[in-house]
Amino acid sequence: MTVYLVRRLLQALLVVFAMSVIVFVGVYAIGDPVEILISPDADQIERERAVQSLGLDLPLWQQYLVFLANALRGDLGRSFVFNEPALKLILQRMPATLELAFGAMFISIVVGLPLGLYAGLRPDSAVSKTIMAGSILGFSLPTFWVGLMLIMVFAVQLGWLPSTGRGETATLLGVQWSFLTLDGLRHMAMPAINLALFKISLVIRLTRAGVRETMLMDYVKFARAKGLSPARVTFVHVFKNILIPVVTVVGLELGSTIAFSVVTETVFAWPGMGKLIIDSINVLDRPVIVAYLMIIVLMFITINLIVDLTYSLLDPRVRLESKAR
Amino acid sequence: MSDIAANATGAAPRKDRVETPFQRFVSEFAESRIAVLGLIVFSLIAFIAIFAPWLSPQNPYDLAQLDIMDGRMEPGTVGGAGFTFWLGTDDQGRDMLSGIMYGLRISLTVGAGSALIACIFGASLGLLAAYAGGRTDSVIMRVVDLQLSFPSILVALMILAFLGKGIMNVVIALVIVEWAYYARTVRGTALVERRREYIEAAQCLALPMRRILFRHLLPNCLPPLIVVATMQVARAIALEATLSFLGLGVPITEPSLGLLIANGYEYMLSGKYWISFYPGIALLITIVSINLVGDQLRDVLNPRLKK
Numbered sequence: 001m002t003v004y005l006v007r008r009l010l011q012a013l014l015v016v017f018a019m020s021v022i023v024f025v026g027v028y029a030i031g032d033p034v035e036i037l038i039s040p041d042a043d044q045i046e047r048e049r050a051v052q053s054l055g056l057d058l059p060l061w062q063q064y065l066v067f068l069a070n071a072l073r074g075d076l077g078r079s080f081v082f083n084e085p086a087l088k089l090i091l092q093r094m095p096a097t098l099e100l101a102f103g104a105m106f107i108s109i110v111v112g113l114p115l116g117l118y119a120g121l122r123p124d125s126a127v128s129k130t131i132m133a134g135s136i137l138g139f140s141l142p143t144f145w146v147g148l149m150l151i152m153v154f155a156v157q158l159g160w161l162p163s164t165g166r167g168e169t170a171t172l173l174g175v176q177w178s179f180l181t182l183d184g185l186r187h188m189a190m191p192a193i194n195l196a197l198f199k200i201s202l203v204i205r206l207t208r209a210g211v212r213e214t215m216l217m218d219y220v221k222f223a224r225a226k227g228l229s230p231a232r233v234t235f236v237h238v239f240k241n242i243l244i245p246v247v248t249v250v251g252l253e254l255g256s257t258i259a260f261s262v263v264t265e266t267v268f269a270w271p272g273m274g275k276l277i278i279d280s281i282n283v284l285d286r287p288v289i290v291a292y293l294m295i296i297v298l299m300f301i302t303i304n305l306i307v308d309l310t311y312s313l314l315d316p317r318v319r320l321e322s323k324a325r
Numbered sequence: 326m327s328d329i330a331a332n333a334t335g336a337a338p339r340k341d342r343v344e345t346p347f348q349r350f351v352s353e354f355a356e357s358r359i360a361v362l363g364l365i366v367f368s369l370i371a372f373i374a375i376f377a378p379w380l381s382p383q384n385p386y387d388l389a390q391l392d393i394m395d396g397r398m399e400p401g402t403v404g405g406a407g408f409t410f411w412l413g414t415d416d417q418g419r420d421m422l423s424g425i426m427y428g429l430r431i432s433l434t435v436g437a438g439s440a441l442i443a444c445i446f447g448a449s450l451g452l453l454a455a456y457a458g459g460r461t462d463s464v465i466m467r468v469v470d471l472q473l474s475f476p477s478i479l480v481a482l483m484i485l486a487f488l489g490k491g492i493m494n495v496v497i498a499l500v501i502v503e504w505a506y507y508a509r510t511v512r513g514t515a516l517v518e519r520r521r522e523y524i525e526a527a528q529c530l531a532l533p534m535r536r537i538l539f540r541h542l543l544p545n546c547l548p549p550l551i552v553v554a555t556m557q558v559a560r561a562i563a564l565e566a567t568l569s570f571l572g573l574g575v576p577i578t579e580p581s582l583g584l585l586i587a588n589g590y591e592y593m594l595s596g597k598y599w600i601s602f603y604p605g606i607a608l609l610i611t612i613v614s615i616n617l618v619g620d621q622l623r624d625v626l627n628p629r630l631k632k
Binding site for chain 2: 256260266277293296304
């Protein structure tokens with residue numbers, strides 16, 4: 001296990017390194033670094049001083065080393081727009097994104113599991129067919145458009161829910177959270193549902209497939225033969241066994257939920273990381289772009305690493321296979 | 326020359342009532358009515374997109390035809406030029422119906438074009454990985470795995486953050502996002518196919534590798550590739566619309582459906598729903614119809630599901 005852990009950690013480090021090279025090449029070699037890293041308002045003298053201090057007159061590989069050394073010290077540049085360290089800006093907005101993503105995951109499980117369970121238990125009923133057709137729609141609907149339609153119906157026509165912002169926040173552990181206040185929850189409802197739509201479809205399909213497979217297993221037949229009530233068979237014997245793959249996949253999807261929150265946050269003006277990066281791209285605030293990319297890459301590699309390690313804990317075949325190679 | 330001769334003798338057996346594979350494919354595809362409906366709808370959409378300049382009531386990008394007085398008209402009102410705006414107008418007085426027809430052109434071109442280019446790249450690399458094996462295989466597949474571990478929107482965002490907006494840049498981003506799916510699919514099939522006797526025979530004839538890859542191996546990997554390609558066209562269209570909505574995609578001078586929806590965003594809050602609503606419906610119908618066709622193709626072309 002230790003060997004596997006070390007090997008996997010080294011792989012992750014290698015990927016972080018590779019991604020830092022890609023981001024570096026993207027920003028420093030494809031674009032003009034002087035234009036990217038120095039505010040367009042700077043005059044000639046400031047510009048030259050900045051070129052010196054950023055080491056832009058050095059050969060490319062030395063520039064990369066400077067970039068890497070700064071990044072390791074947590075210095076990913078200063079935002080032109082906010083005139084604050086880019087890293088700090090992003091970390092400030094991270095809780096909003098995380099709370100939205102976790103809200104969406106929660107909704108997708110609470111809504112998706114029962115629907116998928118029903119569709120799996122009664123595959124031929126009209127309700128199940130409607131659920132499955134709905135899940136296809138959930139995969140096909142463009143997220144941002146659904147978000148606009150939600151605003152149109154619930155904010156403009158009915159006036160039930162606010163359409164933008166985070167609303168009132170409360171402090172917990174030194175961080176502002178919306179889900180602790182009623183107003184915050186009202187603000188969160190539409191974006192979270194919007195972000196959850198795709199995941200709901202996914203959970204429905206996974207649960208349904210799992211139920212249909214599990215129902216044919218011998219232990220389910222045996223439980224039925226034993227004379228247990230259908231409810232007990234369903235909720236104890238079947239449910240427990242389908243929960244493992246569903247929870248694993250939903251956990252894996254956390255990363256992509258955070259990435260897709262870029263779209264939802266833009267639609268609902270939710271002040272998270274995603275909205276920040278889109279705004280930064282639109283005003284060419286490049287240090288923030290670089291910082292966002294590095295952080296999100298790091299986040300993904302961490303999530304993938306944790307998932308892989310959990311897998312290898314749960315399923316010994318994974319680590320045995322890698323040892324045999 | 327010899328190929329044509331070989332084909333002619335191979336494909337010209339007695340023409341009795343034996344079903345050709347293609348006919349069997351067509352009849353199996355037609356078993357699902359909803360898939361046929363999807364195909365018909367998609368053909369219609371493609372037709373509208375191709376012939377938009379002749380079908381649309383107005384050229385929405387000819388400034389001489391626009392009248393700012395017609396701006397933000399509700400669906401069904403009659404404009405100053407004397408024809409009815411069935412789907413309303415946007416803030417510039419453009420007929421939404423015409424705008425959608427032109428938008429479809431751009432969405433479909435970008436979606437299908439990028440899917441095609443990605444298919445060529447991805448399939449070639451997948452074939453090479455499966456055929457060459459060893460280090461080539463592991464390098465290519467490592468890159469594929471790495472890329473697929475990041476969500477497509479993030480990869481596209483990253484590339485467009487470097488390149489800036491523009492139609493070509495969107496196509497480049499979509500190609501980079503999509504090639505990995507093709508590579509993985511083709512490699513999977515090709516790994517099985519390359520152990521067959523016909524590949525051995527071709528190798529014994531000392532045919533050049535390129536010929537073995539593209540004339541012998543590729544045709545036998547086509548069915549799953551077609552399925553993936555269909556689904557990827559839908560994905561590419563949706564992703565392009567999303568990127569354009571975020572303001573990272575196509576430029577304002579060439580508005581796709583996503584950009585039309587984005588334009589209506591600010592009027593949404595004042596109740597002028599149609600500027601965003603109808604382009605979204607057009608986008609939805611396009612994506613669903615392609616997915617329906619792709620779903621049925623997967624069932625028909627999957628040998629494991631054959632009776």
